[in-house]
Amino acid sequence: MYKKRFDGRKFDEMRPMEAKVGVVKRADGSAMFRIGKTIAIAAVYGPRELHPKFLQNPEEGVLRCNYNMMAFSGSGERIKPGPSRRSKEISHITEKALLPVLNLKEFPGTVIDVFIELIQTDAGTRCAGITAAAMALADAGFIMKDLVSAISIGIIDNQIVIDVDKEEEDYEDGMCDMPMAFMPKAGEVTLLQCDGFTNKEQLKKALEMGKEACRKIYEIQKTALKNKYKVEE
Amino acid sequence: MSLIKNHIIGLVNAGKREDGRGYLEYRKPIKIEYGISAKSAEGSARVCIGDTEVIAGIKMEIGTPYPDTPDQGSLQANVELLPLSSPEFESGPPSIESIELSRSVVDRGIRESRAVDLKKLCIKEGEKSWIILIDVYSVNDNGNLSDAIGLVALAALKDAKFPKYDKKTDKIDFKEHTEQVKLKKIPIPITVFKIGSKYLIDPTINEEKASDSRLMITTTEDGEICAMQKGGNSQLSVEDVEKMVEIAIEKGKELRKLL
Numbered sequence: 001m002y003k004k005r006f007d008g009r010k011f012d013e014m015r016p017m018e019a020k021v022g023v024v025k026r027a028d029g030s031a032m033f034r035i036g037k038t039i040a041i042a043a044v045y046g047p048r049e050l051h052p053k054f055l056q057n058p059e060e061g062v063l064r065c066n067y068n069m070m071a072f073s074g075s076g077e078r079i080k081p082g083p084s085r086r087s088k089e090i091s092h093i094t095e096k097a098l099l100p101v102l103n104l105k106e107f108p109g110t111v112i113d114v115f116i117e118l119i120q121t122d123a124g125t126r127c128a129g130i131t132a133a134a135m136a137l138a139d140a141g142f143i144m145k146d147l148v149s150a151i152s153i154g155i156i157d158n159q160i161v162i163d164v165d166k167e168e169e170d171y172e173d174g175m176c177d178m179p180m181a182f183m184p185k186a187g188e189v190t191l192l193q194c195d196g197f198t199n200k201e202q203l204k205k206a207l208e209m210g211k212e213a214c215r216k217i218y219e220i221q222k223t224a225l226k227n228k229y230k231v232e233e
Numbered sequence: 234m235s236l237i238k239n240h241i242i243g244l245v246n247a248g249k250r251e252d253g254r255g256y257l258e259y260r261k262p263i264k265i266e267y268g269i270s271a272k273s274a275e276g277s278a279r280v281c282i283g284d285t286e287v288i289a290g291i292k293m294e295i296g297t298p299y300p301d302t303p304d305q306g307s308l309q310a311n312v313e314l315l316p317l318s319s320p321e322f323e324s325g326p327p328s329i330e331s332i333e334l335s336r337s338v339v340d341r342g343i344r345e346s347r348a349v350d351l352k353k354l355c356i357k358e359g360e361k362s363w364i365i366l367i368d369v370y371s372v373n374d375n376g377n378l379s380d381a382i383g384l385v386a387l388a389a390l391k392d393a394k395f396p397k398y399d400k401k402t403d404k405i406d407f408k409e410h411t412e413q414v415k416l417k418k419i420p421i422p423i424t425v426f427k428i429g430s431k432y433l434i435d436p437t438i439n440e441e442k443a444s445d446s447r448l449m450i451t452t453t454e455d456g457e458i459c460a461m462q463k464g465g466n467s468q469l470s471v472e473d474v475e476k477m478v479e480i481a482i483e484k485g486k487e488l489r490k491l492l
Contacts (some may be wrong), residue, residue: 001406023372023373024286024317024318024372024373025284025373025375026318026319026320026373026374026375027317027320027373037272039270041317042317043317043318045316046319048320066316066324070270070288070290070368070370071290071292071311071366071368072270072273072277072290072291072292072368073273073274074273074288075272075273075407076407077292077294077407078292078294078366078368078406079277081311081313081368114317115315115316115317117315117317117370117372119269119270119288120269120270120271120272120273120277121272121273122272165380180485196356201416
């Protein structure tokens with residue numbers, strides 16, 4: 001039985017979080033998001049012309065996300081630079097997680113590039129990346145229906161836990177890992193993955209808890225955005 | 234671009250720079266932060282020169298020494314100019330600019346200066362030695378990435394500790410660390426740019442583009458030169474080289490104090 005979390009947190013307690021908007025000055029929009037020891041930075045460029053031309057969509061802009069872990073940011077050996085199967089898939093699901101809040105019809109023929117880099121990792125990297133990217137898109141001035149906030153939920157020995165860290169991810173008897181992203185205001189899901197066993201009732205509970213966690217992340221995102229655009233009175 | 238170039242050259246000829254600095258003045262402050270990826274990397278650092286920001290991390294592996302240096306470990310460097318850091322950098326295979334920076338600033342600057350005693354990296358002669366892998370990333374390019382990259386690679390090395398190695402199982406335990414990596418020398422690369430007939434350091438992006446020739450010179454605390462790389466499309470006179478070296482030695486002293 002998983003009665004007490006390795007780092008002593010309550011089952012629904014997230015690690016300390018920090019968000020900052022405008023961390024890459026050359027970019028059109030950027031943000032940093034830290035949850036525990038996982039640190040992600042995201043930068044947005046665009047809308048800009050998309051090359052080669054055949055990739056252009058005359059009806060709407062293309063969102064292109066690139067998720068990357070820095071070579072030294074893993075827990076063991078150096079990660080070889082360049083895209084891997086894992087990073088390509090995460091880039092892809094990141095696009096899908098962000099698309100519902102954007103209106104790309106405004107920008108036909110263009111691309112919006114979102115670059116996500118992980119500086120240090122302790123699990124939950126795709127969620128931290130999505131959370132940072134959503135702030136970066138808002139910072140770049142896109143009109144958005146909502147923000148996107150993401151959290152990883154775990155099920156360890158039938159116990160639902162919020163914000164899984166590396167130690168929990170490596171739990172010896174196995175665990176179920178469920179990253180999710182929400183449009184916090186609408187309460188709708190934009191990312192849902194599951195790696196491990198669960199059941200209908202548990203999933204329902206996990207989604208409820210995930211939504212609640214994302215509301216807290218949303219507050220942090222909003223505060224970070226407001227801090228950058230604070231008007232001196 | 235040529236309009237901006239003319240503007241920059243005009244300013245420099247009139248004794249000015251676009252942000253009001255002196256020719257040989259760095260943007261202030263130069264910030265160095267250690268352990269920015271302490272959970273993951275064996276050593277890590279961030280350097281900011283003005284709005285230019287770079288980060289570096291060290292990982293270590295065990296490998297076989299090269300046949301011609303059986304009693305030594307090795308040091309490898311990789312610089313990535315992230316498309317995250319500038320609208321001008323593209324995704325894909327490493328650009329020639331990033332390869333040149335990896336090789337000239339980090340590879341030659343740090344290895345050729347023998348900043349790290351490679352013999353200390355040997356575990357068993359001819360069989361096992363440490364490989365130190367330095368990865369440097371640009372986070373925001375606002376000019377003068379090369380000096381920032383040189384500084385951050387050293388800072389990360391200075392921060393690095395060996396992970397625990399178990400000879401019996403031949404495994405590295407990345408969760409535990411033993412001794413600090415020792416630096417015998419602090420080689421500082423300084424790139425001196427020539428614009429018109431003037432020399433200047435720490436260029437802005439516009440100044441970088443307005444410059445036709447530059448020389449990167451790495452010097453140690455003994456005032457010795459350990460690496461050089463000439464860049465840009467125009468030639469330099471011997472007198473130019475001499476003056477640029479003098480600047481690099483003086484400015485090297487200034488930056489070395491920050492580490």
